[in-house]
Amino acid sequence: MNLVPDSIQQVISEISRLPGYGEKTAQRLAVNLLKMPKGEAVDLVRHLALMLDKVHLCRECGIFTEKEICDVCSDESRDRSVICVVEESFDAFMIENTDKYNGLYHVLGGRLSPLEGIGPEKLNIKSLIDRIKKLNVKEIIFATNPTVEGEATANYIHNLIKNYPITISRLAYGLPFGGILENADDFTLAKALENKQILK
Amino acid sequence: MNLVPDSIQQVISEISRLPGYGEKTAQRLAVNLLKMPKGEAVDLVRHLALMLDKVHLCRECGIFTEKEICDVCSDESRDRSVICVVEESFDAFMIENTDKYNGLYHVLGGRLSPLEGIGPEKLNIKSLIDRIKKLNVKEIIFATNPTVEGEATANYIHNLIKNYPITISRLAYGLPFGGILENADDFTLAKALENKQILK
Numbered sequence: 413m414n415l416v417p418d419s420i421q422q423v424i425s426e427i428s429r430l431p432g433y434g435e436k437t438a439q440r441l442a443v444n445l446l447k448m449p450k451g452e453a454v455d456l457v458r459h460l461a462l463m464l465d466k467v468h469l470c471r472e473c474g475i476f477t478e479k480e481i482c483d484v485c486s487d488e489s490r491d492r493s494v495i496c497v498v499e500e501s502f503d504a505f506m507i508e509n510t511d512k513y514n515g516l517y518h519v520l521g522g523r524l525s526p527l528e529g530i531g532p533e534k535l536n537i538k539s540l541i542d543r544i545k546k547l548n549v550k551e552i553i554f555a556t557n558p559t560v561e562g563e564a565t566a567n568y569i570h571n572l573i574k575n576y577p578i579t580i581s582r583l584a585y586g587l588p589f590g591g592i593l594e595n596a597d598d599f600t601l602a603k604a605l606e607n608k609q610i611l612k
Numbered sequence: 613m614n615l616v617p618d619s620i621q622q623v624i625s626e627i628s629r630l631p632g633y634g635e636k637t638a639q640r641l642a643v644n645l646l647k648m649p650k651g652e653a654v655d656l657v658r659h660l661a662l663m664l665d666k667v668h669l670c671r672e673c674g675i676f677t678e679k680e681i682c683d684v685c686s687d688e689s690r691d692r693s694v695i696c697v698v699e700e701s702f703d704a705f706m707i708e709n710t711d712k713y714n715g716l717y718h719v720l721g722g723r724l725s726p727l728e729g730i731g732p733e734k735l736n737i738k739s740l741i742d743r744i745k746k747l748n749v750k751e752i753i754f755a756t757n758p759t760v761e762g763e764a765t766a767n768y769i770h771n772l773i774k775n776y777p778i779t780i781s782r783l784a785y786g787l788p789f790g791g792i793l794e795n796a797d798d799f800t801l802a803k804a805l806e807n808k809q810i811l812k
Contacts, residue, residue: 416702422663423659423660428643434642439702441630442663443702445663453664457660458661459622460657461658461661463642464653467617476616502639502643504615505614505616521747
């Protein structure tokens, strides 16, 4: 007979629909929650509900925020002439952690992926162009992922905005700091050579 | 500045405490929930809460169930003289799916693992011995995982119960059906040879 309790089966089938989760990983998550001390598990679920309730996308840039306008877009001291275009909110959070960037962000909400059925209409591209028109933008920096899809997404948008009188740049390719040269792939090594920095 | 909304940070730090989850996998889960259609995400969290509320351990065998006594323990047609000992509830669910077993189960709730600080006192071993004493048990079948820790757990319990007048067995080692002989490890192959089945 089928012994799996209905309430567990329901959770497994819903979690296994998340990207990157299969039946087995969903099952492991459900079991881990059930094996946690009850109070901690209940707290975790309460905090999940709270997160879903509080977090939405910034009306201006599309980043995850608990406010209507995020802390970056509402900060008058930021340089509003530069917009850094990222795939996801957490990419912006990472860049912000470097303390080396003082402009605005724009979150696309993904990357072009024909295989997954993600076309330009599913990304926040129109709102980016609206911002370029509305704000006095001088530079767009693409910080999409250094992957084929990330590149294709940047190229697609580049083509749409190339006639505006603005500088368009993208994050540099090169050796990752702390990496081992021997482990770098050909493309990364070729880019590092091409973009070599003159020291003297 | 730190842009990660507090409610997301809270969820990430709680999920990353689950076994097998790190900061990055926890973040991915949070982001996936936030990117789901709102209604589906809210449903999922509601079902998680429902699962935590409804599911507990069967008072007799320790399996996940929504009842006080699970469907196996309360089924009078099951053979109550055989107990199959498993590490986790889902191991019993898998065995039950074969439709080849009609005895009872006993869920240990894990396996001995000195490295993770899991000693015999953390497993449901005492309740197994109580059941052997109380019920008219004729056979104990160990179905712990075919790993060093699973073996050690079965051996430990074997030693505790060897003086009872019962048969003690364990699941057979051998070639996994559908596997490729060339890919079998030495131990599995040696066991398959040792336990060869006489066909004629």
